[in-house]
Amino acid sequence: MEEGHKQVFVPIVTTPGGKETILGVFSKEEDSWDVMRAFLSRAAGTDIVSGNITAWEIDFVGEEGQFVLSSFDRNHCPVCDERTFWVEGDEEKARCYYPRCGAWIEQNPYDSERWDCGWPAANWDKRADSYKQAFQRLIEMRAQSKSAGNQIRMPSREAWLGERDRERRSIQKMKVDSVLDEMTED
Numbered sequence: 543m544e545e546g547h548k549q550v551f552v553p554i555v556t557t558p559g560g561k562e563t564i565l566g567v568f569s570k571e572e573d574s575w576d577v578m579r580a581f582l583s584r585a586a587g588t589d590i591v592s593g594n595i596t597a598w599e600i601d602f603v604g605e606e607g608q609f610v611l612s613s614f615d616r617n618h619c620p621v622c623d624e625r626t627f628w629v630e631g632d633e634e635k636a637r638c639y640y641p642r643c644g645a646w647i648e649q650n651p652y653d654s655e656r657w658d659c660g661w662p663a664a665n666w667d668k669r670a671d672s673y674k675q676a677f678q679r680l681i682e683m684r685a686q687s688k689s690a691g692n693q694i695r696m697p698s699r700e701a702w703l704g705e706r707d708r709e710r711r712s713i714q715k716m717k718v719d720s721v722l723d724e725m726t727e728d
């Protein structure tokens with residue numbers, strides 16, 4: 543562990559009007575990602591449109607003590623059309639959090655010229671040369687499945703919930719639950 547260079551990680555989500563909600567303050571970066579993803583997986587009922595994870599240096603004098611690690615933007619999914627498609631960073635990664643869809647796009651970690659995308663519900667993966675092309679592939683996947691009249695094999699609710707449970711930890715879940723409760727109360 544490096545001493546004298548401590549950071550905390552803060553996931554924040556934002557409404558169209560710019561109202562920010564802090565989801566927590568974490569000493570481990572991994573925890574801030576877990577909380578953000580747990581939130582996104584359940585954000586369909588909120589009016590949140592964007593978010594970011596910011597790292598803050600602590601015991602730091604001056605304005606340069608913070609920087610944004612990643613940002614998140616909400617969009618319509620090219621496959622299921624739900625507004626549950628979250629794009630990370632500058633189109634580096636995207637994922638649909640709608641339980642029965644799960645469409646995703648990711649830059650290949652070993653080859654920056656290559657992009658991968660997939661639609662787990664239909665068990666399809668494809669590759670592309672750019673984010674935009676990967677996005678187009680997802681649209682094509684949907685069109686093909688429709689024209690073929692294929693019944694897409696959706697994961698069962700239990701399988702979906704099992705996967706989600708692995709993704710989050712109980713304390714973080716409680717935190718997200720309480721934030722969501724506050725946001726959906728009128």
Ligand SMILES: [Zn+2]
Nearest residue numbers: 619622638643
């Ligand atoms: Zn989707």
